[in-house]
Amino acid sequence: MDQSTIQKAKELSVQVIREAGQIAKSKFDRFVDLKTKDEYGDVITEVDLLAEKIIIHAIREVFPSHQIHSEEAGTVGSESDWLWLVDPLDGTNNFAIGLAVFTTSITLMYRREPVLGVVYEPMTDRLFVSVLGEGTFCNNRPHHMKYHSDLSRGNIGWIQGHKVQNDSRAVKLRHFLDIRFKRMMRLWAPTIQWCMLAKGDIDGIVLYNSEGDDLYSGILMVKEAGGIVVDFEGRSFSGMCEEPYLIACHPNHRDDLLRIVREGLVEGANESTNCLR
Structure with missing residues (x-):
């Protein structure tokens, strides 16, 4: 290079x-x-x-x-x-x-x-x-990324792709996050949220199937500011992906934010199943 x-x-x-x-x-x-x-x-x-x-x-x-x-x-x-x-x-x-x-x-x-x-x-x-x-x-x-001991009192950014629309799983996860943090932000300008995270103005990002020309500048901003970007399985994200599902935050918040997202996905899946009965 x-x-x-x-x-x-x-x-x-x-x-x-x-x-x-x-x-x-x-x-x-x-x-x-x-x-x-x-x-x-x-x-x-x-x-x-x-x-x-x-x-x-x-x-x-x-x-x-x-x-x-x-x-x-x-x-x-x-x-x-x-x-x-x-x-x-x-x-x-x-x-x-x-x-x-x-x-x-x-x-x-x-x-x-x-x-x-x-x-x-x-x-x-x-x-x-x-x-x-x-x-x-x-x-x-x-x-540099900032760390706050009580993540539940933090602000979380939500990013979703245009094609997601009102997908029931995304809606349920979004609601789950909304009631578990001080504020769940949805700006419809993803790069601003990535930059806010890198500056320490917000505490994390949950990205639901949103890939585009605005994604990778933000990922680099966060990583170079000391943050981590992982998928919903907790694996470190690298390269390019057409349908990414990502979590970004301070390394010390990784396990907590990942756990909350997983809980939200499980709860959303259970509710969807109940609705089909």
């Missing part, structure tokens, strides 16, 4: 993500074009397309041999060890209703593992950068 490539990619990403983010900020509450793009109610705006165009063009100019996968454009370029994942507007539905909770996310993968994650929150001018082996930074300040 070429470290000079990662450094050059970092410099490029920081520059272009700010440019894309400023487009989103300037268009916030002023955009014109809004379309529904699938049967699950997900939407796309002119900002998604404008930001995406800027980012893809910049990457292609500097790294023409790298492959890119973007939220709207799909796959660009030939298969390569290097893969860029771009979400030009994570939180489009929030943006569309005038809720200032959205980011732009850029990830560089090497052989299916994240080595660079850059997330920009334009409305607060917060720039999160994480490089494999170098830690996680917000506006150049290092951040």
Whole structure:
């Protein structure tokens, strides 16, 4: 793995993500074009397309041999060890209703593992950068996971994929978590929640079948801040997965959060069985 490539990619990403983010900020509450793009109610705006165009063009100019996968454009370029994942507007539905909770996310993968994650929150001018082996930074300040002894008094982020909708098992698990923690947050902008966890603003994340171009920058942020990411079986998560079910938290919270999620899944399964009788 070429470290000079990662450094050059970092410099490029920081520059272009700010440019894309400023487009989103300037268009916030002023955009014109809004379309529904699938049967699950997900939407796309002119900002998604404008930001995406800027980012893809910049990457292609500097790294023409790298492959890119973007939220709207799909796959660009030939298969390569290097893969860029771009979400030009994570939180489009929030943006569309005038809720200032959205980011732009850029990830560089090497052989299916994240080595660079850059997330920009334009409305607060917060720039999160994480490089494999170098830690996680917000506006150049290092951040580390925080540990609170009483997890039940903590705040937990919930992330689910668009296709999950009101799947009964997900609904029951979500409710189970909601009544066992101080707050269960559902922002519909996953990268913000991953960054909040890395900063220590929340105490954990439960992700239910949500894979996309916004996922791997967040995973790197949390791991480089000292956190862990495991699947619902407790196995350390690495690589890429089309249908991930994940838990992320401080290492000392692993067993407790895993136990609570498992209890919620069992209770949900039992209730589903009872409903069928």
